[in-house]
Amino acid sequence: MGGTLPSRRFPGPPALAWMALGLLLTAAVARASGDARAAVGAAGGGPALVWWAWPAILFAVTFVLGIVAVLGGVGGGVLFVPIIGGFFPFHLDFVRGAGLLVALAGALAAGPGLLKKGMADLRLAIPVALIASSCAIVGAMIGLALPTRVVQIALGATILGIVGIMVTARKSEYPEVPQADDLSTALRISGIYHEVSTRQDINWKIHRTPQGLAAFVVIGVMAGMFGLGAGWANVPVLNLLMGAPLKVSVGTSKFLLSITDTSAAWIYMNNGAVLPMLVAPSIIGIMLGSIVGVRILAFTRPTAIRYMVIGVLLFASMRALLKGLAIWD
């Protein structure tokens, strides 16, 4: 066992069609959002919509995001911030604070199961989490200090980068690790997990630990700065760079968010960037959506949904870029 296998090819015509559908759906949300804003403007600046309309729309959208996130195999935070930040009237400061709490809530809910099943490894997570959570504090402080337009442009560029990772990233079920490095040996980071599908006990160890820990400096800063969660970056680093098996990487990554996002969430909360009217409907919506998503996962084509997510993210990233450049406010 070992070796790195490409998990997907470059998108073909059907994938491009699904991406186009995602783009169209997001464009429809943008149009609806624009209509609602126009209604507010038509009323002489006063809020034409009843106060609960936006939280209700937010709940409905996050419910759908919860479903799509499960089917598309992405975290809720990475969809939440660009979409809610791009098409809702809430300021990006509050959206990022809510995005962190959405990602945190998802990680807290999944954490106990992942740990009990051995899919998340505490020994692997502890040193990584220490670096990522410390750097997320720095990222959160930078994000709150920078002008909104700069953050919008950086967010748009980051989402484009995430799309690039999603399209091109390779995954390895059981990466080949010829020898554990000195640091991981000293920290005794290794384990055995039981693969139910093959009824095999998989012994694993990691390598390139210093490089992996260095990568989590960047991941932590970006997680705190944009409120995105960081599963999109955690998994490739744990799996491809450090050599942890894919399932352990995915489980440990999800669990890691419960620590990384905690530190950044405190910074946003202590700086006043947490609005309960935004946070509570989002958390409830995305969690209910995730439950429904898991139930319908068996009847859908995850690959198609994944390409639709890529389309949505492409549109949202362009929106963030153009908003930041004052071309499309």
Add this chain to the structure above:
Amino acid sequence: MSDKTEATDAVEAARTPIVLLRRMETEAARPRLAEEQLAYAQVLDFGMKLGFLLLLATFVLYVSGLVSPHIPVTELPRYWSLPVKEYLAATGIQSGWGWLHMLGKGDFLNFLGIAFLSAVAMVCYVAISPIFFRKKDLIYGWLAIVEVAVLALAASGVLKSGGH
């Protein structure tokens, strides 16, 4: 002993190895978890459930109007599109732990659930660090303590952003 009872016993006897085998498979499928990992999972499970209940309950109290908010919900749309510094200035809200003094207001009551969920990881680390020290796993014991210190620093409100 009747024929029927003998037949039942025979079936049970035949089943026993299968039951035992299945039990052994289940045992084998169960990962061998370290004590600290199991302890972390248990504390996280309890804290997460309690946190979500708190969040839900306080939000219901807030939106139902049972506890009146600091900012009336009808006026909220005027503020949520402002940058955080302007929002704080316009609403007279104190940043940091100032919300503790305003728990009587519906909107600030929600911070109980949010802060609780944000504190769960810290409690988990506090719970597992003695296990590491008892097992003479000093490096991880200290890593856990440093993590608690980092999260406590983030939660303390000492770190303020420059604002924009």
